[in-house]
Amino acid sequence: MNGTGISDAYMSAAVSGKQGKVREVVYPVKHYINSSRQLVTEREIDAGEAGRATVDGAAIHKSCSVYLPAGYEQSDSHTRYDVLYLLHGVGGDEYEWLRGAGNEDGQYILCNLLDNLIADGAIDPLIVVMPNGRSSHDWTNCTFNPEGTNMLGFYYFDYELRYDLIPFIESTFNTYADIRDSAPKMVEYSRMHRAIAGLSMGGMQALNLILGGHRCDSAALAGKESVWKNGLTATVPARGMTDLFAYVGAFSNAPTSSSGRFLGASIASSGNRLKLLYMTCGDADDISLDCYEQSADGLADLAGDYLDEHYRVTIKDGVHDFNVWYNGAYHFIKKISQAKSDLQ
Helix, strand or coil: CCCCCCEEEEEEHCCCCCEEEEEEEEEECEEEECCCCCCCCCCCCCCHHCCCEEEEEEEEEEEEEECCCCCCCCCCCCCEEEEEEECCCCCCCCHHHHHCCEEECCEEEHHHHHHHHHCCCCCCCCCEEEEECCCCCCCCCCCCCCCCHHHHHHCHHHHHHHHHHHHHHHHCCCCCCCCCCCCCCHHHHHHCCEEEEECCHHHHHHHHHHHHCEEEEHHHHCCCCCCCCEEEEEEEECCCCCCCCCCEECCCCCEEEEEEEEHHHHHHCCCCCEEEEEEECCCCCCCCHHHHHHHHCCCHHHHHEEEEEEEEEEECCEEECHHHHHHHHHHHHHHHHHHHHHHC
C-alpha cells in the first residue's frame, strides 16, 4: 500500500454523542510466571506442554484498558457486543495503543478511529480490550531483559488470556461471546464474536500463541544460541487458541515469531477454521520486515481450507511505528466486519 488509506477526518474526534469511553479495570490472574520461572496455575497443565514446572500460587491482580462504544449501557443486557483484544509491544503496556500516537481534539487517536468507524456505520459497535501482555509476577516491568521473568511472561500470556482475562471480560461486560458455555455450537458462535491483534511483540503473540507457534525463553539459561541475536530461543510449541478466535491480526510482528510453514500447519491441525488473518509491515522496517516475510511465507499453503482470508499488506516506506499499526488496526477491523457480513 502507498500510505495508510485512512481519512484524516477519522483521526479527529467524532461528534458529540458518538464518542466512546475508556475504562481501566482490574482483574485477578491465576496463571502467570513466578519469580522462579515456574508457571503458576490452578489447572492440570502438564509440565511437558508448558515447558516448565507448574505450581500452585496466589492470584495476582493486573489492570487493562477497555474501550466501550458510545451508547454502551451496562444495565442493557439485551444489547450485546463483539470484542477485539489489542496487544502491545515489548516496551509497552496496557496504555500503549491509547497513548502511543498521542491525542487529537483531546481524544486518543485510536478512540477517534473506532468512534468514527462506528458513527459512519462502517462497523458495528464493539468493545476493545487492551491488556498488559506480560503474564508474570513483575508484569509492570517494561524493560527488555532476555533473562527477565517479565520477558518470559510474554510467551505464557495465552494461559492468562484463556483462563483469566476472557472469562473476566465476558462475565463483566455485555458480550455476544460466553466462554462459560462449552456446548459445541456456543463455542463456535463465541469465536465468531472475538478477534485479536497485536503490534510488534503483540503481533508475535497473535501468531505464536493464537495460531500455535513456539514459546521462547532466555538462550543463556537454556544453554543455546539465539538465532535472532536478541538473547531469546524457541522452546516448546503453544497449543494455539483458534478455538476461541476466528479473526487474527499481526502488525510488524517481532523477530521471535514462528515460521509461516509451522504456523500454517498448526492452523490446519487445530481443526478450527480461521475466518481472517491480516498481516502487515512497513517495507522500511529494519526490525520486523524479515520476520514478517518468514512468518507469512508458506502459511496459507499449509493452512489449506482452514484459512479463509489471508492478507499480506506491505506499507511503502513504512517503519516500525504507529502509522503502520493504526493502519493495520483500521483495515483489520473493517475486514472483520466484511467477513462477518459474508456469514449472514
